[in-house]
Structures are given as structure tokens and as C-alpha cells.
Amino acid sequence: MNPKLTRRRFIKGVIASGAAATTTTMWYAANGQNRPAGYVERLIRINVNGQVRNVDVAPQETLASTLRYKLGLTGTKLGCNRGECGACTVLVDDIATYSCSVLTHSMKNGRIETVEGLESANGDLHPVQQAFVESLSPQCGYCTPGQVMAAVALLRINPNPTREEAQLGMSGNICRCGSYDSYLDGVMRAAEIG
Amino acid sequence: MAYMHIxxxxxxxxxxxxxxxxxxxxxxxxxxxxxxxRLLTSPIPHARVIDIDASAALAMEGVFGILTADDVYPDGEPQSTGLKILTNEPTLVGEPILAVAAIDEKTAETAIAAISVTFERLPFVIDPLDSLAEGGPNAYNGGNTFAFREGFIEEKWTTDQVASFRAGNEPTAAAPTELAYGDLDAAFGESAYVYENTFxxxxxxxxxxxxxxxxxxxxxxxxxLHATSQSLTAFADGIAGIIGVAKEDLVFINAATGGGFGQRARAGSVPSAAIPAKLSQKINRPVMMRVTREEEFTIGGARQGFQGWIKLGFRQNGTMAAADLWIVSDNGGKGGGGDAFSATNAISIVYQADAVRLRGVSIGSNTAHRGAQRGPGENQIAAIVSPILDKAADELGIDRLEIRKINTPQNGDEGGVPQRTPFTSAYMPEALEQTAQLFDWAGRQPRRRQRNGSKVTGFGIGQGYHNAGRSGMDGIVMMGPDGRLKIHNGVGNLGTYSYASTSRAAAEALKMPWDSCDIITGRTDLHLPITSPQDGSNSIFTNTRTCWGAAQDMLTKMKEIAASDLGGAPAEYDISNERVHQIANQSVGYTYAQVARRAMELGGKYTGEAELPEDLAEWTQISVSRLAGSGFMGVYHDPAHSGNPPGFTVTACEIELDTETGKFEIIDVVTVAECGTVMHxxxxxxxxxxxxxxxxxxxxxxRHLYDPQNGLPASxxxxxxxxxxxxxxxxxxxxGWVDLPDPENPVGARGIGEPSMGAVSAALNAAISDALGGHIFNATPVTTDMIINHIAGISEDWVPLAQNNFRG
Structure with missing residues (x-):
């Protein structure tokens, strides 16, 4: 996981965002105004899969919520919404990141990649996706987008991992079906074909 | 046999x-x-709702409505075990009381915070043995157990009886349930080694x-309805009844399910799916109910825990003479589960004991509701029995692999309690041998219990079993004028791919290239046949039979049409290369596209409009009636099979256990399936x-944990x-796999999902015991602290036989 995004920083981010929103609300109050209809707390721009997206984001909104419920990128899954399972893993500046545990507001300068952004323009699967198909890595598939993103992150850092290195690199992602062996087959195959 | 697809x-x-x-x-x-x-759930482990005041919530802007138990059960809640949609009588923390629909979740949560619910607190209990003791609290209103045709009743032991059981003795209370075969006393009398303990x-x-x-x-x-389910048509069939909508008026959409493991096979385990359906009906808007991880824990069910006593007897030659069990099964807050029966059945089947008895009772606790979880019963007991089997082997001077071979089930054997049912086939000896070869069991034995610094090597071998097949379901295949085969499959998509692999039996029967086939599945308005729920490792056996049968019906009809049009008798026709043709002169025949067009011209039985199989399920009848006339149809009702189709597994593993930390590492694991013909x-x-x-x-x-003071889940x-x-x-x-065909399945296949786990837990617990010189914990899980305490000679500090909180 992204070492910059600790639980402490996440909580501090929530507090900071809340404070900003409160400040804005207080400005309206101080000027004797109610919040105007259609009031936008934060309209920000984030870079998702190479596209700059304008999105209305609440102060406490996580990146997973924004991706799924604002941008319709439902490939990113929420398994626990508390930083335990890894189903929501996306890449932020190439680093595997639990999108349930970072605030969208902290992503303004980040380059976000989700599972929807991996296929090439002509529809070819990314080598990790292709290898996961060949290895029949998924079972129920709910954790698979997170596993795919974790594998992509790993292979960008270490294009030819040993199986044990791959095991360590993928260890932030739980698979309740227990398909770890098949995911590792997929990672090793992706290293071959990538 | 040479197959195209199998x-x-x-x-x-x-x-x-x-x-x-x-x-x-x-x-x-x-x-x-x-x-x-959003849901308002019970903060109390056992209570009765006295009053709900939602007036402030309903007055909020953006709030559309509320759903309570009174709405969903206007005639009163069913007085039985099992999860309710919503309840006024919660028996576990987190049980849904009501739901509120609003413009967004934040508004719904705010509204819920404004609702005042008055609860009457009722006594609660975390450990079933505390409820069993006289004067102990009951988890349910009216008792601590549920009896068929009697309802909730109280089952009580004297305080001394509970204390004696906790002290490690055979329970002395009368058992409400007793199942047995054979002469136990005689069998124990013949035993050269007898092991007895609580677990x-x-x-x-x-x-x-x-x-x-x-x-x-x-x-x-x-x-x-979009919901999660292991099954597709079987779930839809059940949830229609729970919601109260006619089967023909329900469209259940479930292209994929993120895991089930037994808890989502049947609609009764997921009644929460009815909440958005009922709310939507009430407020006339689409309703999404997102469920959190914490809520999933609460209403997602749990494996039954056992508080048991086991006595096993072995003859000098290593055969298991007798198995005697007394099991208190934890029924949790909502009841459910027959794990003790399955566990005893498994002992009878896997070890072929000559005399077996189960005495048992299921007792409620105000904890997670219980139900089937991957190998319910079989897998818990596999982990308990395996170290005992090793102890017997060592005491009798028999190799641990050998004692399993001595007791192995095989073709012609039978098993089960009390009725002993013959196997459809059983190749456990082959699985044991294959595992031993792949693992090099004999070659590793010189390193058994060898120390390397603080680490010690342990080996374990274990066996798993689950019944792996049902029958009596339906199949439908269709073919249009393009000649493509459409396999209508009601099997759920929970990650096993059995919806696809069972479909290949239909392609096989018609020798159809896979790229000329379409699997029709994922939503019930595509008109799917009924299937058995996707639990009990049955899908491969059950639904290859239905898919094969439907395709055979189509094949028979193809030959009839060709013979009628082109001359000769149907028996003089065969199929190849997507054609039905005369055997003697292959140039005389129809392509599949042509025969499908002819079938559609002929109509009647060829298009599902007449001469349907008797005994089609209501769900299948609805699907067939909607498909009738739209294409060439093969339709089939599967008759009952004979015997018990088993799924067997064997696992061997090597571990290195660190005596300084109590941790162990699995160095190697080999696991072998015996599930008939391999499909995929x-x-x-x-x-x-x-x-x-x-x-x-x-x-x-x-293991989950509950706070005994407040009944709160801590996990x-x-x-x-x-x-x-x-x-x-x-x-x-x-x-690996044995890959020998089962005669009760047209392609020889049986299931495997559940026993794949049991053999591993058996092998691993045996390996831990082996590394510790044969010490048996008589518990699952065996945690690091248990291991290190044992090594350090520190007596365990938890209450013996404690359940749901090991410190009692």
C-alpha cells in the first residue's frame, strides 16, 4: 500500500476537509446568507485513467465512493470500506492504494488508474488481465479488480518477481475464495507475457 | 472415454x-x-421492540418511507428459527429492526438517528452451555432450542452435569437426538486402543x-430484484415466496455473486434481499440497500460451533471399531444447522466404523445466526478426528498413512448414520495413494519431528468428505434457425464456474463446438430451469445430469425429424459436425440449423408446446411456457439417482513449527480430489x-468473539x-485428482467444493499435533497462543469448552 497514505493521514485529511467546509459554511453565515440552492461544497478536478474529470466531492468523500458513485467506475469494489480487504485497490501515481481509505480531495494532484483504464484503446486486455484469464485466477471475482491493480503495481516496480516476491507484493489483497495460488500463477504468467 | 469438452x-x-x-x-x-x-439494527443481543416513533424521521426532507416488521409480517412474525426480513424480537446484536428510504444514504442515516425505538431488554447468553445449565438464560423467546412440531422449548441440564462436561467428561444428560448403528459396547470391547475426550x-x-x-x-x-446469491433459479424460487410475489412476476438478476460458501444458497439465508423489494413496493421508487461489512458480519451467518465429547475405539489391526459422539451444537441467535449429524455421518463414511452413535442437542446463543458453511460438520470433525487417528496409529505401531488405508471407504462400501447408504462409487484408496506419491510420504518420514534450532518438523495427512450430488431437477436447451445451441442454465455464479462447466455436458451430448454454444443465464427473465441450490457440492453432479438430459431429448427429436423427413428409422441416425445424418450414408441428413428450422415448422413437442416431461417444477413450467414456440426445444426432468455420490479428498502437508514463537509455516501441501470424472x-x-x-x-x-457482558460482536x-x-x-x-468416472452421472462427474477444505484442516491439525509430539488440542482453531502456552507448560486460561468467547 501507499506508504504516504497512513490511517493517521487519512483521519487528518477528514478533519481538514471538514474544517474547510465549515469555514465555507461560516462565510455564508457571517454574510447573512443561507447556502445557495445547488451549493457545491467542492468541485474539483481529478485525473482518472488519463482523463481529467470534474467532480462534485463532499468533504469526507473517499476516492472509492467518488469512483463508484460519481464517475460510475464500478469495477472498483468495496469489500470492507475500512482498509482491510484490498478489493478497492487502485493506483495513485503507480502505487497500489486502498481507495476506500483516501479522500478524493487528496487526489487533486494524483494520477489515478482503475481497472477500467487498463485495456488498450483497441480493446486488448492488459497483460495482467490476460494472464489472469489464462490462469483462471478469479473465482467469485469480487476481489479481482483489486488483485489486478495490485499485480499491475507490483510488476511496474518489479517486472520479474519470484513467486515469493509476488506473494509479498500481493499480500494487501484478500481473496475469500482462497484463489491466491491461481492469482500467483497469473502474476507469474503476466511477467512472462508482459 | 474421448470427450470433446469434458x-x-x-x-x-x-x-x-x-x-x-x-x-x-x-x-x-x-x-x-x-x-x-439504511437499516436500524438492534444494539441489544436479546430484546423485544415495544414502540417505534419515526414521526420526526418521516417529517424530514428527502425521507420517503419506513419499513418495519409490522409491514412485512402483518399477521405477526413467524414463530420459528431462521432470519426474519425485519424483526420486533431481535435475538442478536445487529439484527435489522427497520429500514428507512431516503434521497441519499446520509439522509437515511440522519433519519434513523431521529427514530426512537423502545426496547424491552431480555436475558441473553453467549455460550450455549451457560444456557443449558438450569436457570441459565434462553437465547430465544420461549426456550433455547427449537423442536420440530413443538416450536421453541427449553432444554436444561443440572449445574453438575454442565460442570462435569466442562471438566472433560461424557455428558450424562438424556439426549433429545440420538442416531446410531452397530453394537457400540461390543465394538469398544474389541478395541485395543480407545481415545476419549471433550472437544x-x-x-x-x-x-x-x-x-x-x-x-x-x-x-x-x-x-x-438485483441481489447476491449462490444459486439462481433455486434462490429466485424461494425469495419469491419470502417477498410474496408470484414466481412469474419476479425477475431475479444475478450475473455474479461475490462469494457464498453456503450462506447464500437459499433465500431463507438472505431474507434481507426482501427489504428493498418491500420498500420499493411501499414507496413506488427503485430502492438500493447497500450493506456494510459490519452488517454483513451480523446477518451473514456463521459456522456452527461444537461443544462435544468424542470416543473412538480401534482394533489391534487399526480398524476403527466404534465412534461415539455427544455434541452440543451452537444454533446462534436465529437457529439453523445440522452440522453434528453431518459430522457423525462423515466419521461413518470416511473411516468405515462398525458402530457409530451421535447424541446431541442444538442450543441457541445470542450470537451470529448459523447455517451451512463450506462442509458444515464434516470439516470441523475432520480436524478433530485426524490427530486422534494419528495417536491411535502411533499407539498401535501403524504408519499414519497406512491406518487411513486400512479404514478407507472404497467401491462397494456404504456409510451414514443411521442409514448406511451405498456409494455410487468411491476411489478413496486411489486418492490416498496418489497423495502419498505426490507428497513422497514415505520418503519424508525420517524427518518426522526432527528439530532444527527452535523449529520442529511435523507431517500431517487428512481426508475430507461431503455428499456431492443430487437429482430431480430440470434442464432446457434451445436451438434457433442459426443452429446455435442455447443452454438455459439456472445454476448460480458464485465463482466455481459450474454454471459453465455443467453446460458443457449439453454441448458434449450434441457434439457441439463450444463456440457454437451460448449459455443463457444471469437473470430469470431469460427463462431458466429450476436447479437445486448451489450448496452441498452438488452442482456438477446434479446439473450435468439435467444439461445432458435436455440435450439428449433434443438429440432424440433431431433423429425423429430427420428419419421422418429423410427416411429410415431414428436409430439409423447419428450426429457429427453439427449435422444429424444417416449412419450408413452421412450425406443424407440435416445440418443443425436445418433441423432446428424443421422443428419450428413442426411445432408441438419439438418447440415445447406439447408432450412435456411430467414432474417439471413449477419454475421450469413457467420458463418452458414462455419459450414454447420460439425455437427447437430439448427439455428434461431428471429422475432420482441411486446411492450416495461422494466427494472425497486427501491432503498431506509438512509444517515447521517454531517452539519459541508458537507460529508454524506450511512448507509443502499436496491435495488430491476424488470427484469422479474431471469436468474442468x-x-x-x-x-x-x-x-x-x-x-x-x-x-x-x-473464530469470532462476543463480549459476554453486553453481547457485542468483537470480530x-x-x-x-x-x-x-x-x-x-x-x-x-x-x-491433483483421481479422475475415475461415477456410474450415476452421464459424464461420470461428482462435486468437490466442500471436502477440498476438510482434508486440509485434518492434515494441518494432524501436522501441528505431530510437531508437538502427539499433543492433541481437541479444538479448532489451534492458535499461536495455544501452541506457545502448551510448549511453555502454561495451563490454558480459558473456560473449558467455552464457545463464542474462549475466556467464557
């Missing part, structure tokens, strides 16, 4: 959707005008990755490696009742 890998059609994120789970759908439901197995949650979110809306009198090697391998991970969880990691997340991760699992798992 035993060959293929790419199931949903895999690409899984790796791209395009496949949709229930929560991924939206609908114009959709609003959001516990922990309850723990299923923790499927996808929380059971659901979305529903009504349109033109039909209910469209990659899919089978996935079940086997998944079984390894689940086996590790049962043996060493997973709602993945790291508390710890699910095995990559780092708890060996980097390499060797899997």
Missing part, C-alpha cells in the same frame, strides 16, 4: 468481465429515481467479499487451492476473525 479447460464467459471489472454485482446497478435504504470447534463468519447489498424496483407489475481442470484446481486456504482458516485462524472485520491471506498460505500448492 475434462478440458476453457474460458468461462464471465472471466473477462471479472478481470476488467465489467461484470456487475448487485450494488453496481443503478436505476433512474433510485433512492437509498470444541469455533463458530466463525462466512465473510463473503461482496456484502449482501440489493436493489429492487417494480415495473408493470413485475418485481426486478482449472475450475477443479481452484476449488482445491481454495480449500487449502479455508482449511488453514478453520485449523489455525478463524466484525477481516482481521479479527482472521481470514487467511497470501502470507498465511504456501506460495505453491500441489493439487
Amino acid at each position: 475434462g478440458k479447460d476453457f474460458v468461462p464467459p464471465d472471466v473477462t468481465g471479472k478481470v476488467t471489472g465489467r461484470i456487475k454485482y448487485a450494488e453496481d446497478y443503478t436505476r433512474e429515481g433510485m433512492v437509498y435504504a 470444541t470447534t469455533a463458530g466463525y463468519p462466512h465473510m463473503s467479499m461482496e456484502p449482501r447489498s440489493a436493489m429492487a424496483y417494480w415495473e408493470d407489475g413485475k418485481l426486478y 481442470p482449472q475450475g477443479l484446481k481452484n476449488q482445491m487451492v481454495g480449500g487449502v486456504v479455508w482449511g488453514i482458516g478453520l485449523s489455525a485462524l478463524e 466484525t472485520g477481516y482481521w479479527q476473525s482472521k481470514v487467511p491471506t497470501y502470507l498465511d498460505t504456501p506460495a505453491r500448492i500441489v493439487s
